Amino acid sequence: MPDWTLDHTTPTPAGTVHWTAHGHGDPVVLLHGTPFSSRVWHATATALSAHHTVYLWDLPGFGASRGTDLPDVSLPAQQAAFTALLRHWGLDRPSVVAHDIGGAIALRTTLLDAIAYRRLALLDAVALRPWGSGFFRLVHDNPEVFPALPADLHEALVRAYIASGTHTAPAPDYTDALVRPWLGEQGQRAFYRQIAHADQEHTRQVEDRYGDLDIPVVVAWGTEDRWLPAEHARRLAAAIPHARLEWIEGAGHLVQHDAPDRLAALLTDFLGP
Numbered sequence: 001m002p003d004w005t006l007d008h009t010t011p012t013p014a015g016t017v018h019w020t021a022h023g024h025g026d027p028v029v030l031l032h033g034t035p036f037s038s039r040v041w042h043a044t045a046t047a048l049s050a051h052h053t054v055y056l057w058d059l060p061g062f063g064a065s066r067g068t069d070l071p072d073v074s075l076p077a078q079q080a081a082f083t084a085l086l087r088h089w090g091l092d093r094p095s096v097v098a099h100d101i102g103g104a105i106a107l108r109t110t111l112l113d114a115i116a117y118r119r120l121a122l123l124d125a126v127a128l129r130p131w132g133s134g135f136f137r138l139v140h141d142n143p144e145v146f147p148a149l150p151a152d153l154h155e156a157l158v159r160a161y162i163a164s165g166t167h168t169a170p171a172p173d174y175t176d177a178l179v180r181p182w183l184g185e186q187g188q189r190a191f192y193r194q195i196a197h198a199d200q201e202h203t204r205q206v207e208d209r210y211g212d213l214d215i216p217v218v219v220a221w222g223t224e225d226r227w228l229p230a231e232h233a234r235r236l237a238a239a240i241p242h243a244r245l246e247w248i249e250g251a252g253h254l255v256q257h258d259a260p261d262r263l264a265a266l267l268t269d270f271l272g273p
Helices: 038-048 075-089 101-112 134-141 151-164 172-182 184-196 201-207 230-239 260-271
Strands: 008-012 015-023 027-031 053-057 095-100 120-125 217-222 244-248
Touching: 008 075, 015 075, 027 038, 027 075, 027 101, 038 053, 038 172, 038 260, 075 101, 075 201, 095 101, 101 120, 101 201, 120 230, 120 260, 134 184, 151 172, 151 184, 172 184, 217 230, 217 260, 230 244, 244 260
Parallel strands: 027 053, 027 095, 095 120, 120 217, 217 244
Antiparallel strands: 008 015, 015 053
């Protein structure tokens, strides 16, 4: 089993990024979403590393890349970090698998920075307006309130929020790993900062260009997603020429947790040898 500890660092315009890579074969880069980290990919990355070189990293402001108070963790800043990281790795047309806001980052990076991909998998992806759960929008619209919550209430809120992204109850150690980066004074500030920096304008800027995508694309979606319901999947697949739409039965927004084996099989088939 590969050790997915993020044992490398690379400076980017949006802050220092922590990453690792394992396996052999054509490169595959995994992008997590919010409020998660690369931890959600461990099972998927292990399965894919049998036939691919898998790159795993934490977005600036998240997980091991949380750092100190970063001035900007918006989608354009994450795009700049991803472009810098891909250039640092020197990858030639990697395949990209992106979840949640990772989808918006991947789409902006190829459409605005002209970074070529071999294949693109979009999983329960933030890509079309309107996006964000009710809680997400509530926090975004009240940026001065939530950072002032007592620490115990903040932790309870983050745990409940992450749990709402799954259809089956996550194990305590899994939840702990996702919650831990958001605890403490610095973590609490970082959690609400990344929501405050979210702006639907940043997907609007590329939505009318999805028809320009000329690579194999799969749009995969949990049928029980309560954050981004099924209509988002249908609209996104319709906006991308020849995109393949796949439903993951019995999975919520966090498909990596709810259906790891089915997701690994779907991606293995899509990415090929």
